[in-house]
Amino acid sequence: MSQAVSGLMWYIYAGFILLGLFLLFLRFILGPTSSDRVVSVDAMTTVTTALLVLFSLFFKRGIYMDVALVYAVLAFITVLAIARYFEGGL
Amino acid sequence: MWNMIFGEILILIGVIFLFLGSLGVFRMPDVYNRLQAGTKCTTLGAFSTIVGVGIIEPSWFLKSLVIAFFLLLTNPVAAHAIGRASYKMGVKLTEKSVVDQYGEEKDE
Amino acid sequence: MKNISRWLYTAIIMFILWVIFTGKLDSEELIAGVVISLVLALFTYRYFTEKGLLNLTPKKIFCGIIYFPYLIWEMIKANLDVAYRVIHPKLPIKPGIVKIKTNMKSDLGKLLVANSITLTPGTFTLDIKDDTLYIHWINVQTTDTEEASKAISGRFERCLKRFLD
Incomplete structure (x- = not known):
């Protein structure tokens, strides 16, 4: 019983997250300025971190949590570097 | 058993907020309002999802808390950096805006 | 004296993170964690904290x-x-x-x-x-x-x- 319920739940989670990523990607393509694109990339990295943590639960591998942490750190540095570049620094 | 149900509910709430944040980034009219939706909703969504996973697997709970608090600390900083950079690049506010005291300060 | 307190505070925070990430409580892991966090804190305390142990x-x-x-x-x-x-x-x-x-x-x-x-x-x-x-x-x-x-x-x-x- 609980197996079936959680099997159904996985489809719901994946549906919401993929729909969200699709909307963000649409904004990435449409975005009139480059700032809009960076905003969508920033939101995408947060969604991807949550997705990696969900993967680690799906495959029952604790090591994927470390992947998610390293991904979060690298994404933060990426966004900061792009923002500095826009300001004319770097 | 109860921690399974509680964790699944937390993950469901988090996933819905992640979706709403993405919808906000898609619908809002200018960069700053997109940052509002993109930062707030995705931060709470990711926080809730990650803590929910930690509750389902108790041996990962502390590690998931560290990831969640890291996101909580760094996402506002990234949003602030993007916002200031795009203001300095000259991205305009939307026509609906009522006041811009930052620009007034610059002109004086 | 102030620098020692800042150094120890950084090392304590790093050691707590080490224990969370390794997830084991073996004596070898703990000793390695103590040594590594003390050495790393020596290089990073001046960027990490101002007040040191007074934060605790x-x-x-x-x-x-x-x-x-x-x-x-x-x-x-x-x-x-x-x-x-x-x-x-x-x-x-x-x-x-x-x-x-x-x-x-x-x-x-x-x-x-x-x-x-x-x-x-x-x-x-x-x-x-x-x-x-x-x-x-x-x-x-x-x-x-x-x-x-x-x-x-x-x-x-x-x-x-x-x-x-």
Whole structure:
């Protein structure tokens, strides 16, 4: 019983997250300025971190949590570097 | 058993907020309002999802808390950096805006 | 003396993170963790902390424990607010940039106030100059500096001031 319920739940989670990523990607393509694109990339990295943590639960591998942490750190540095570049620094 | 149900509910709430944040980034009219939706909703969504996973697997709970608090600390900083950079690049506010005291300060 | 206290504080934080990430309590792991965190803290303490072990007084830890659930509660309210604005077909927003004053003196205090403002209803920090914060507000209610300060950051500063000073 609980197996079936959680099997159904996985489809719901994946549906919401993929729909969200699709909307963000649409904004990435449409975005009139480059700032809009960076905003969508920033939101995408947060969604991807949550997705990696969900993967680690799906495959029952604790090591994927470390992947998610390293991904979060690298994404933060990426966004900061792009923002500095826009300001004319770097 | 109860921690399974509680964790699944937390993950469901988090996933819905992640979706709403993405919808906000898609619908809002200018960069700053997109940052509002993109930062707030995705931060709470990711926080809730990650803590929910930690509750389902108790041996990962502390590690998931560290990831969640890291996101909580760094996402506002990234949003602030993007916002200031795009203001300095000259991205305009939307026509609906009522006041811009930052620009007034610059002109004086 | 001050530097030793800063060094030990950094090492303690690093060791706690080490224990969480390795997830084991073997003696070899713990000894390796102590050695590595002491060596790493030697190189990084001057960027990590100003006050050192003085950060660990019981009062501050207590205020920190009070502050985080409060922040999370404010975040939930903020998210329901933004979610309502996003779902509503007409997008009921009235955005603008206002400036407010803060009372926090230290850099860490300003960082925490700015982060808290970003995570709470309808506001995010655009720029900081000395004690003036420029806030992008999604639903502008007042353009007066005093009233805006009270509405946006007044609640946090009361708790954060006790936490930091």
